Amino acid sequence: MASSAFELTRNLVRFDTINPPGNESHAAHAVGRILEAAGFRVAYHSFASHRDSVIADLDGSDNEKPICFTGHLDTVPLGAVPWSQDPFAAETSQGRLFGRGSSDMKSGIAAMVFAAIDVARRPRRRGLKLVLTASEETGCEGAAFLAKTGVLGQAGAMVVGEPSSNRPFIGHRGALWLKLVHHGKTAHGSMPELGENAVVKAAHTIRALDDFGFNIPPHKHLGKPTINIGYAQGGANVNSVPDRAEVGLDIRTLPEQSHDHICSMVSARANPGTELERTLDLQSAFSDPSGAWLRSVFSTVERITGQKPAEDTAPYFTDAAILGPAYGNPPFVILGPGEKEMAHQTDEYCVVERIDEAVEIYRTLASNWCEGRN
Numbered sequence: 001m002a003s004s005a006f007e008l009t010r011n012l013v014r015f016d017t018i019n020p021p022g023n024e025s026h027a028a029h030a031v032g033r034i035l036e037a038a039g040f041r042v043a044y045h046s047f048a049s050h051r052d053s054v055i056a057d058l059d060g061s062d063n064e065k066p067i068c069f070t071g072h073l074d075t076v077p078l079g080a081v082p083w084s085q086d087p088f089a090a091e092t093s094q095g096r097l098f099g100r101g102s103s104d105m106k107s108g109i110a111a112m113v114f115a116a117i118d119v120a121r122r123p124r125r126r127g128l129k130l131v132l133t134a135s136e137e138t139g140c141e142g143a144a145f146l147a148k149t150g151v152l153g154q155a156g157a158m159v160v161g162e163p164s165s166n167r168p169f170i171g172h173r174g175a176l177w178l179k180l181v182h183h184g185k186t187a188h189g190s191m192p193e194l195g196e197n198a199v200v201k202a203a204h205t206i207r208a209l210d211d212f213g214f215n216i217p218p219h220k221h222l223g224k225p226t227i228n229i230g231y232a233q234g235g236a237n238v239n240s241v242p243d244r245a246e247v248g249l250d251i252r253t254l255p256e257q258s259h260d261h262i263c264s265m266v267s268a269r270a271n272p273g274t275e276l277e278r279t280l281d282l283q284s285a286f287s288d289p290s291g292a293w294l295r296s297v298f299s300t301v302e303r304i305t306g307q308k309p310a311e312d313t314a315p316y317f318t319d320a321a322i323l324g325p326a327y328g329n330p331p332f333v334i335l336g337p338g339e340k341e342m343a344h345q346t347d348e349y350c351v352v353e354r355i356d357e358a359v360e361i362y363r364t365l366a367s368n369w370c371e372g373r374n
């Protein structure tokens, strides 16, 4: 068994959990075995073959809600550019640990596990729960499965260990991904008047969405909603009239925005007859920084890192979009030892010394909660 969070990070990086296909089960069981040995009640839940998520519970003496630590076991693919480091060797150099998932977010999971082992040795009033999910990267499918099957139990506060260089993030915008499908009628390229050009229809849609505005003031912490035309695809060969063209939109939203309303605004602008499909629909997540628990998180982070945290938010989405509502929206923080700039990058690494720093932060947050100090 790994003797430190650093060792466990290396072991986890050596499991290839690139999603797709994910294959998180081996990593899930490796972590589950450690937690079981520490006294946790461990259950595995797979939403598909070899796609296990782990829920580990440690009870307290009182019948109060536990604190939940959560992270994801999967990683994104390696990308097209070759790596200069082996992405699964977990080599270290100059204080950095290299590998796919080192920052996003196997170091975070390893730090949670070692903090949890320590908390399990002490008496506690309230419980501690770890929810380690499969398939976050492609749209939180693992977390959504846990929520749907009703196995999450309760939580009174939540720590999401996504990469933040051990600085607290208090939320993130929602994500609404849309696929706009334009239909036409094919014909020979020499007789285009016999066809109906789907690519031209897609071009109309793109032009109409180019100056799309949301007409709402920016959120104090989350900023503005955005829309990005991520891809446009259509046509098979130069001498045919294309009968199908797709446009992909990535819309990032604020808490007060309704995704239904945004869909109808996009539909109204798109070329008539365009089919609209939601490929991802995740709400934003936001935790009020003036709340008592979050204030205590800030002071713990300041004491351990020596830096006063700002009220920042994460650029990416997290499982908090699913788990927060499933737990009745308890206060939460996004806080992990990985570097957010390294997430999804070629030659991803994490900074080794932040791993133990995260263990200390997590241990303090967990024991404060479990001993009923906040």
Ligand SMILES: [Zn+2]
Binding pocket: 072, 104, 105, 136, 162, 163
């Ligand atoms: Zn992540």
